[in-house]
Amino acid sequence: MSFFKKSPWVIHYDGSSCNGCDIEVLACLTPLYDIERFGIINTGNPKHADVFLITGTINEQNLEVVRNIYNQMPDPKVVAAIGICATSGGIFRECYNVKGGVDTAIPVDIYIPGCAVRPEAIIDGVVAALGVLEKKAAALKTMKASA
């Protein structure tokens, strides 16, 4: 039995965006949605996190920051791109400094579309991400066993 599903700790990063999705992610922590019910904690520390929630686009300046956060997270980990900006660049796609969605910087496991994303969709997305996390945890275990 794996406990990843029961205690997913998240880290949240906001790239170039209008901050709409950013606020919606934080709204998930409020009494109305209360994601701590599912054991989800917003850690703010990549070394403690299992799920990387990313809103907004990747630009030339935050590219390294996002990669750095991702690399500091211990395995198994998943990445969820939240909002249209994060999935493809959205309305900022044509900006001179914008590279595009999050997948231009790091591998993304779950795309959660919406502009802005509703908190329900975010929670739904995180739950889907947990499925991926479980699979990665199992893969890590078999890898360790065979090594």
Add this chain to the structure above:
Amino acid sequence: MKTALCVVAWVVIAPFLGGLLAGVDRIITARMQSRVGPPLLQPFYDVLKLFGKQGVAVNVFQNYYMVCFLVFVIVTGALFFSGGDILLTIFALAVAGVFFALGAFSPNSPYSNIGAERELLQMMSYEPILIIAAIGMFMVTKSWHVHDIAGFQKPLFVFLPGVFLAFLFVLTIKLRKSPFDLSTSHHGHQELVKGATTEFAGPSLAVIEIAHWYENVLLMGFVYLFFAFNWVVAIPAVLVAYFIEIFIDNTYARLTWHFTLKSSWIVAGVCGVVNIFLIAFLVK
């Protein structure tokens, strides 16, 4: 034989009690913020998950220090619950704290370094009161042994109200709760990130968490001593003390280390030392 039994009971039962305490803490905290909160067993899920994670470490020493921290907390509790010398218990607890600070110094990250420095400052703040509490207990019961203090037939609390108040004050520091969560900020997304525990991932973070559970149960044991004349009074008193801590945790923002150090020494001086002097003159 009985001593050995007490030690085994402490080693086996304390983490479960500590974990449950942490679970209750999180639920009550959530209710105070009009949220539902996590399931009661959430702290256990967290720790079991952490053991399944990859242990990323900056250097080879840092996890070793944290294991020492856990071991010394367990040793401290074993001394305490087997009825040993209370002064020795307090010193062993200080050693555990030093290992925690060393572990936090080890990875050289700015956040954990600040956390470690603050941990040392916190130790400076609470250590005098712990010693004063031990001295007060000795003066009333005429024994340094936890066994005799717990077996004292009159309520210690009545003799040492000032010391008890001072002890409650530092309990907040020791439980690492707001307003004194200086070394490991309670919520990660703040200026300190996670302070002393920032650089610990996976299994070593789980070890720290378990050590905290042991520590919390040990501290509740200290609170119990003040009411040990009758367990029917003592157990509710311990729970009320913990509830007060949760309440304070939720109603105060973090204070600076200057204030922590100053206020805890003032409280130790005013409540603790005055109480001790009164005891010295009155209880003969």
